[in-house]
Amino acid sequence: MRNFLFCFLTILTVSLSGQNLGITYIANEGVLIESAGKKVIIDALFDKYYDDYLHPDEALLEKMISGEAPYDDVDLLLSTHIHRDHFAPTMTGRFLKAHPETKLISSAQLAKSVTDDYAEGKTIGKQLEGIVRDTRKHEREVNGIKVTAFFIYHAGGSRTRNIENMGYLVEVNGKKILHLGDSDMNPDRFRELDLKSLGVDIAMVPYWYMADETGVSIIKDFIKPKDLVGIHFPKAGSPMALEEIAKNFPKARVFQKVFEKSQF
Ligand SMILES: [Zn+2]
Known part of the structure; x- marks a missing residue:
């Protein structure tokens, strides 16, 4: 009996402290994060627009929108x-309309696009938060998930300065x-931003960070993640970039196929 209890308690402790977290690749920078019933979708609701990057096909989009498992009970949309190649206002609006349980946290620019460009945008206003661009870290808690949202200028210099690009640190279980x-x-x-002081377990970064001197030092000096995943890899991505990444971060992976999944 004592042995049994010991075993039981050990299993209980292990399962509580080592919650399995899964990240499923959707396309481009789109992912589904799942852990013990909590679900977060990031950058996955868009259709074919640029040919260079993967996009969710129509069947997958309809599955996500209609809430077919595993896209049911989504706590948070980012x-x-x-x-x-990250977002489409109509698909995002339709998703929120069909998922009253889901909240979207993004920039004021993106929230406005959903409200203005989705025909029923006015009806989902309560599910949307648009943060005004500034230099601070914004903390929120949504359906038991903590989010720290912040702005970093979009890659590409002055050409894309008007694009309000957000980064997120989400804490799930x-x-x-x-x-x-x-x-x-x-x-x-x-x-x-000093993200390393917040303790990053898994960092998903555009793959070019991992193959570039400045990007590598940002990852190593300012993010310091335990695990690293590259995203935004083109359909016809460079094998040389992958070799460089393998040299710089031997344990990291780069998502390249729809539905590939990593457990952490
Ligand atoms: Zn972009």
């Missing part, structure tokens, strides 16, 4: 910015997952 959207590799901004 969209980093309004570019069409004790694990902290970072998603950078298309953040510019600006060491000063990363120094200012």
